[in-house]
Amino acid sequence: MADALLTVENLHTEFTRQEDVIYAVNGVSFSVAPGETLGIVGESGSGKSVSVLSVLGLLRGSGKVTQGSAKFEGTELLKLKRRQLEDIRGRDIGVIFQDPMTSLNPTMRIGDQIMEGMLTHHYASRKAAYNRTIDLLTEVGIPEPTSRFRNYPFEFSGGMRQRVMIAMAIACEPQLLIADEPTTALDVTVQMQVLALLQKLRQKSRMSVVIITHDFGVATNFCDRIMVMYAGKVMESAPLEEFLKRPAHPYTIGLKASIIEVGQSNRVLQPIPGTTQQLTEPPRACPFVDRCAFAQDACHEELPELRSIGSDHLVACLRAEEVMSHAG
Numbered sequence: 001m002a003d004a005l006l007t008v009e010n011l012h013t014e015f016t017r018q019e020d021v022i023y024a025v026n027g028v029s030f031s032v033a034p035g036e037t038l039g040i041v042g043e044s045g046s047g048k049s050v051s052v053l054s055v056l057g058l059l060r061g062s063g064k065v066t067q068g069s070a071k072f073e074g075t076e077l078l079k080l081k082r083r084q085l086e087d088i089r090g091r092d093i094g095v096i097f098q099d100p101m102t103s104l105n106p107t108m109r110i111g112d113q114i115m116e117g118m119l120t121h122h123y124a125s126r127k128a129a130y131n132r133t134i135d136l137l138t139e140v141g142i143p144e145p146t147s148r149f150r151n152y153p154f155e156f157s158g159g160m161r162q163r164v165m166i167a168m169a170i171a172c173e174p175q176l177l178i179a180d181e182p183t184t185a186l187d188v189t190v191q192m193q194v195l196a197l198l199q200k201l202r203q204k205s206r207m208s209v210v211i212i213t214h215d216f217g218v219a220t221n222f223c224d225r226i227m228v229m230y231a232g233k234v235m236e237s238a239p240l241e242e243f244l245k246r247p248a249h250p251y252t253i254g255l256k257a258s259i260i261e262v263g264q265s266n267r268v269l270q271p272i273p274g275t276t277q278q279l280t281e282p283p284r285a286c287p288f289v290d291r292c293a294f295a296q297d298a299c300h301e302e303l304p305e306l307r308s309i310g311s312d313h314l315v316a317c318l319r320a321e322e323v324m325s326h327a328g
């Protein structure tokens with residue numbers, strides 16, 4: 001995509017565990033256009049978090065990017081020094097993680113934590129940062145912001161802490177917000193409120209958003225485009241309407257069918273019989289082959305490339321055309 005804000009190409013990330021190499025991300029490519037919201041879905045362990053952590057330079061433990069490119073506004077993030085990346089992260093790219101308790105400093109007042117990012121990134125003077133913090137607290141729905149400014153994280157509920165995280169992430173008006181399961185730890189009502197807040201902020205500022213979610217409902221209500229991951233690879237990516245009308249990967253179809261089966265009260269992705277496994281070898285055949293109702297001999301021998309099957313619609317399946325006509 002020529003005018004993409006973020007372009008990730010052929011990203012590979014590995015971990016080492018004793019003798020083993022874990023192939024967590026195996027050639028992931030995607031892009032995010034200005035103002036676009038991309039939803040990344042897939043079962044646990046499919047490499048969603050590791051993909052974005054790799055791009056942001058936030059891999060833990062033995063994690064290492066071994067190949068690929070991640071350009072933000074044309075700047076190669078994977079080659080930046082730590083300080084340079086820290087500069088972009090927090091200023092141009094806001095990040096929200098699942099559990100705010102691990103991301104907030106328990107010994108620092110909420111307001112000071114929100115101000116800190118603005119001061120570090122020279123976004124505002126101390127006075128302007130204070131005023132903006134009060135505005136942000138109001139905007140994310142925290143009542144009595146001037147007194148709440150002085151509270152510590154433990155004095156807030158889970159939903160309120162997540163609102164604080166959102167305020168911190170958007171404080172410097174980033175062009176891109178990356179949210180990894182931002183509502184999973186919250187109860188359903190609070191989830192809805194936090195998503196509505198993200199929706200409002202997105203519309204107001206036209207920032208781009210990448211949201212990782214287990215919840216298919218969140219993906220389909222909130223996103224312009226959906227990308228499905230499996231075994232550290234992109235299985236399918238399409239604009240929402242196309243994704244809903246013409247799914248072309250058996251895994252996507254399985255995910256969607258499971259949603260209909262379990263109903264709206266439990267929209268968490270728990271689909272197709274079988275489980276994902278940690279890959280200790282790079283995939284050489286279709287990683288989904290053991291669970292796929294469409295599998296043929298060739299699927300055991302060939303790694304399907306991500307290829308175009310329609311306008312902005314990409315799929316990694318040897319039999320995508322047949323799968324699509326079967327589903328339609």
Ligand SMILES: Nc1ncnc2c1ncn2[C@@H]1O[C@H](COP(=O)(O)OP(=O)(O)OP(=O)(O)O)[C@@H](O)[C@H]1O
Pocket residue numbers: 015016017022023024042043044045046047048049050051060061062063214277278279
């Ligand atoms: N710090 C780590 N050390 C070793 N392996 C890791 C580490 N972090 C992730 N992995 C492995 O990388 C793979 C992808 O993990 P990742 O966290 O990206 O999955 P995910 O799709 O985000 O899953 P979830 O939905 O559960 O958050 C998994 O096999 C996981 O075990």
Ligand code: SF4
Pocket residue numbers: 249250251286287288289290292293294295296299304316317318319320
């Ligand atoms: S390539 Fe073969 S095994 Fe893989 S998803 Fe397509 S049909 Fe199924």
Ligand SMILES: [Mg+2]
Pocket residue numbers: 048049050180
């Ligand atoms: Mg994750």
